[in-house]
Amino acid sequence: MALLFITATTAQNIADDEFTSGVLRQASTDDILYPSPAACGSGQLTICVGCRTVKICVGTDDTANPTQICPSSAPFCNIAEGGCSTIPDDTQDACSEASENLKFRCTGKGKYPDPLSCEGYYYCSGVDRSDDAYRCPSGYTFNSKVQLCQRYYRGCQTVNCTTNGPIIKVYPPNSQYFYYCQYNFADSTTDPSIVMFSCGDSATFDTSANKCIYKCRKEGLYAKSSNPNAYYQCYWYNGRLTYIERSCPQSTQVFDDTKKLCLAHTGDSGKRHHEHKHY
Template sequence: MQLLPVVAALLLLEARSTVQLCAPDCTAMSEGDKVRDPTNCLRYYYCSDPEGNGDMVPSSDPISCPTGLYFNAAESVRECEVISGTQYCTDLCSPCALVCEAPGTLLANPLDCSQYKVCLEDGSTIDTGCSGNFPFFDYQTGFCSKDPSVCYDLCDPCEVYCATEGKVPDPRDCRSYYYCDPPVLAPFTCPENEVFNPDHLFCEVSASGNCTNTC
């Protein structure tokens, strides 16, 4: 593998990779244990060891709790329980929204494996990319690679992730959005002749009158 271009060095920062996984974690779990879905407090995953080598992995798809229940991820519980109060759905994350934790951190571009981001001191990022014989960014090591299997693949651009309170674009209708209050998603439609700006999170008049759906 090839070392990433020294963008961070130009910024007098020490480049380092990060593994920010918004994914179910079966580490140290046993066969049949349940773990939380970090993107949705109403769902969970089962853990299993498919090859019998001690490597526990989560089920391919999450399981939803019955209506009116949420998944209590406390170590002593790990079961669906009746929803009570308003603080049952916290500490969620979105696999499509990677966050800078420190200057110099390298983040994957969730939608383009040839690109990655370098975190700056003010929390913003600079986009750069892999090229040539090493076109794929390995989000776990922070190196560009020849191997496409190292690409960040946790973000599904067609799924609506309700992780923090606020507006969320509708990937299937660029004239609509959701207001997220985890785990509730309330749908809204922009006024006539307006589209939803996913960067600024408000409806605005479209110069062309058209917009493109993500999905």
């Protein structure tokens, strides 16, 4: 009988291999630009120069006119509409893949599980910002509780939109997330859009109260991970540790969880600190 010896190094390698980050499918700053885009004409305010890119017609020198990525609330540049739209441009074959990667709507900052696939997740830099889509390597599924792809993880479930039950529902694998299905009643043949939300770290969605409930660890101030402009103030009241959610005085400020202060926003330093591979 052969004996199997597992050294400490081998065991550590197995443990290290259990979790990994996803592979970037579509970066928020990436786009398929048209090879020969039209130039700004008289009376035009914007024109499409890519599947997701719009040019702002502000001057007579078309080469100097600025361009920008369409927001996730209207992520497609539609030539017929002359600007950003919720409808992808079906006249451009190259835009079909881009439209598939942009069906997710960012409702806050952080990672969000793909509601339709256990192998994917999204990173959002803020509300209505463009998202980055990631796919877990073969053999891995996304574990939203540890925010990483995990081997042999069986706790993931996809979202099933039905007209039964509450309008807002808890995401089954992790009550930090909740969602609702947005139906197009004008066209019953189209699939509903699934809008995902996050309560943030240390908070879960309570269906009876129909809101997120934060769990205070101890008295003090704590950042709300899904909204950089907000924070929780935890305090004792009638012998019970409770909280109130507060916002920074200015909408451009972010709450610094180390200094416990609202400070001027200096950029999204937490974005994609480890995801760097592309398909």
